[in-house]
Amino acid sequence: MKQFRTNDLILKTTTTIIAFVILAFSIYLFLAGHNAPGGGFIGGLMTAAAIVLLYIAFGIGTMARVFKWSSTTLIAVGLLTAIATGIGSFLFKQPFLSHTFGHFHLPFVGDFELATAMLFDLGVYFTVIGVTMTIILTIADDQNEEKSELG
Amino acid sequence: MSNLVILPILLPLLIGAVLIFFNKKIVLARVITTITLLVNISSSTYLLAYVYNNGTLILETGNWVAPFGIILVADGLATLLLVTTNLIAFACLLYTFRSLDSEREQFYFYTFFLMLITGVSGAFLTGDLFNLFVFFEVLLMASYGLIVLGGTKAQLRESLKYVLINLISSILFVITVAFLYSVTGTVNMAQLAERVGEVGQSGILTTIAILLFVVFATKGALFPLYFWLPKSYSIPPTVISALFGALLTKVGVYSILRVFTLIFVYDSITHDLFIWLAGFTMVLGVLGALSTNNIKLIIAYNIIPAIGFMMLGIGVFTATSIAGTVFYLLHDMVVKAALFLLVGAIIIASGTSDLRKMGGLLATHPLLSWLFFIAALTLVGIPPFSGFIGKLLLLKSAFEEGYIIIAITGLVTSLLILLSVIRIFIGAIWGKPVETNKKVPTSLLLPISLLVLLSIMLGVGGEYIYPYVQQVADQLIDPSNYIQSVLKG
Numbered sequence: 245m246k247q248f249r250t251n252d253l254i255l256k257t258t259t260t261i262i263a264f265v266i267l268a269f270s271i272y273l274f275l276a277g278h279n280a281p282g283g284g285f286i287g288g289l290m291t292a293a294a295i296v297l298l299y300i301a302f303g304i305g306t307m308a309r310v311f312k313w314s315s316t317t318l319i320a321v322g323l324l325t326a327i328a329t330g331i332g333s334f335l336f337k338q339p340f341l342s343h344t345f346g347h348f349h350l351p352f353v354g355d356f357e358l359a360t361a362m363l364f365d366l367g368v369y370f371t372v373i374g375v376t377m378t379i380i381l382t383i384a385d386d387q388n389e390e391k392s393e394l395g
Numbered sequence: 396m397s398n399l400v401i402l403p404i405l406l407p408l409l410i411g412a413v414l415i416f417f418n419k420k421i422v423l424a425r426v427i428t429t430i431t432l433l434v435n436i437s438s439s440t441y442l443l444a445y446v447y448n449n450g451t452l453i454l455e456t457g458n459w460v461a462p463f464g465i466i467l468v469a470d471g472l473a474t475l476l477l478v479t480t481n482l483i484a485f486a487c488l489l490y491t492f493r494s495l496d497s498e499r500e501q502f503y504f505y506t507f508f509l510m511l512i513t514g515v516s517g518a519f520l521t522g523d524l525f526n527l528f529v530f531f532e533v534l535l536m537a538s539y540g541l542i543v544l545g546g547t548k549a550q551l552r553e554s555l556k557y558v559l560i561n562l563i564s565s566i567l568f569v570i571t572v573a574f575l576y577s578v579t580g581t582v583n584m585a586q587l588a589e590r591v592g593e594v595g596q597s598g599i600l601t602t603i604a605i606l607l608f609v610v611f612a613t614k615g616a617l618f619p620l621y622f623w624l625p626k627s628y629s630i631p632p633t634v635i636s637a638l639f640g641a642l643l644t645k646v647g648v649y650s651i652l653r654v655f656t657l658i659f660v661y662d663s664i665t666h667d668l669f670i671w672l673a674g675f676t677m678v679l680g681v682l683g684a685l686s687t688n689n690i691k692l693i694i695a696y697n698i699i700p701a702i703g704f705m706m707l708g709i710g711v712f713t714a715t716s717i718a719g720t721v722f723y724l725l726h727d728m729v730v731k732a733a734l735f736l737l738v739g740a741i742i743i744a745s746g747t748s749d750l751r752k753m754g755g756l757l758a759t760h761p762l763l764s765w766l767f768f769i770a771a772l773t774l775v776g777i778p779p780f781s782g783f784i785g786k787l788l789l790l791k792s793a794f795e796e797g798y799i800i801i802a803i804t805g806l807v808t809s810l811l812i813l814l815s816v817i818r819i820f821i822g823a824i825w826g827k828p829v830e831t832n833k834k835v836p837t838s839l840l841l842p843i844s845l846l847v848l849l850s851i852m853l854g855v856g857g858e859y860i861y862p863y864v865q866q867v868a869d870q871l872i873d874p875s876n877y878i879q880s881v882l883k884g
Contacts, residue, residue, distance in 0.1 A: 343457060
């Protein structure tokens with residue numbers, strides 16, 4: 245029997261706009277972490293929320309064609325980024341996880357403080373996205389397999 | 396130099412993360428994991444030698460001084476346990492290659508395995524109570540992954556119990572740390588020891604100490620809280636049981652040993668409690684071992700009385716008894732891993748884990764049989780082997796301090812332990828060969844012989860190891876050394 249397909253045009257159209265807003269907000273949260281509430285964890289969760297919204301609107305098949313990276317790889321990348329930040333201090337003969345910062349002149353932004361703690365946060369950010377997406381996609385995948393088995 | 400302390404934690408973590416990329420390429424994963432563990436063994440042995448010669452080594456991570464940052468402390472006890480952990484992990488790894496099916500290996504087995512080593516090493520090295528909790532969670536998460544890996548029905552059932560019990564005890568751990576923080580205002584172990592010493596161990600601090608003990612007793616399987624252990628340790632594949640049996644409960648014992656020799660030493664109520672619980676743990680654990688015919692379950696039950704012996708040493712609390720506990724801890728880690736692997740090989744050889752259906756392995760598998768015989772004698776503590784020295788020190792200190800009843804209980808328990816393992820020997824190894832007997836690959840016997848050799852060396856070479864253990868015990872009895880090296884004055 246052919247399943248009756250609902251036409252979710254409104255959901256898809258609003259998602260294309262809202263997903264960008266959520267993504268921008270999540271990156272803002274991620275960057276604000278040093279001096280304001282936010283950071284890698286909540287930033288990663290928000291980004292994952294944006295991606296989940298895309299999955300809900302467009303379905304797993306379409307999204308698999310867009311995102312080639314598997315979410316487990318993202319966990320490994322995030323972990324390695326965080327560990328590498330810790331190990332980086334070995335090069336300067338400092339104890340593990342020693343962080344440093346400096347003031348840089350960036351185009352458009354002007355004088356800006358950049359800290360290596362940011363790189364560690366980037367690792368957290370990737371790991372959180374990877375873990376969240378792995379959990380959600382694994383559960384969703386199971387359901388799809390069961391459906392296809394049932395016919 | 397001090398960055399050396401982090402290496403036993405960092406290396407497995409790093410390689411474990413890298414191996415996520417190659418989960419399907421088993422051979423590559425095997426080679427990388429083997430190299431990692433070899434490097435880990437050599438670096439932790441170097442650390443052991445360094446600490447023995449130059450005293451406790453401290454790493455203040457992120458360059459934050461002692462009570463404010465996270466401190467990693469490599470003292471005698473921690474390094475000794477690190478070396479043992481890595482040696483056991485190496486033997487288990489060699490056993491994995493021939494015994495675990497490739498589906499399990501492909502599903503991130505090596506990542507879980509290395510994360511488990513990370514968690515255990517971290518728990519041994521940390522000098523901060525909350526960080527200890529975090530490393531407990533690291534090793535527990537990895538063990539949840541390992542216990543359910545494969546997803547058979549029995550594994551799912553036992554992992555549910557295991558996860559529930561450990562979640563509850565973890566919650567209790569966090570609550571207890573919160574209590575302790577609100578009373579003392581710190582979670583750094585050295586500063587905690589100093590502050591508890593300053594105010595004397597008042598009622599609320601003893602309450603917190605007992606709560607903390609309940610947490611560690613659940614992880615370490617002591618008398619009223621051991622009910623989850625035997626089934627959940629005997630269900631997963633042999634290698635995983637061996638890792639659990641050798642490492643996980645011992646982290647609980649280590650935590651009790653650390654906390655109750657460093658921080659809460661001013662009230663004798665806790666230490667009297669330990670003696671009572673040690674007695675009950677020994678007797679009831681060994682009764683469990685006698686009650687079953689499943690040989691893997693017999694070994695799993697045998698973990699419990701051994702924990703009782705270690706608690707006896709912590710309860711008596713003299714330099715001799717602590718040395719006995721440390722020695723018994725080392726011996727028991729090695730011999731439990733060896734016994735689990737041996738029982739796994741016996742199950743492969745006879746095709747069943749039921750004692751009544753097997754027999755006659757001596758004719759077909761002489762090496763396996765004699766290895767089992769030596770391991771059984773070691774477990775019980777027959778003089779030339781390693782179990783003897785630890786037990787001798789423990790019982791001697793118990794008699795000296797006038798704990799006669801507990802010492803006699805210990806001796807009777809030893810006899811019953813002997814009975815429980817000799818039942819396996821009589822049932823599986825003597826008698827007429829059963830036609831289901833299969834060939835065991837020699838490569839499975841290599842890691843077992845490695846562990847048995849190690850435990851023989853621990854016993855015969857006790858003369859060389861004992862000074863180190865004695866030094867460790869002296870450090871533990873006098874915590875001022877620990878506090879001074881962390882807080883620098």
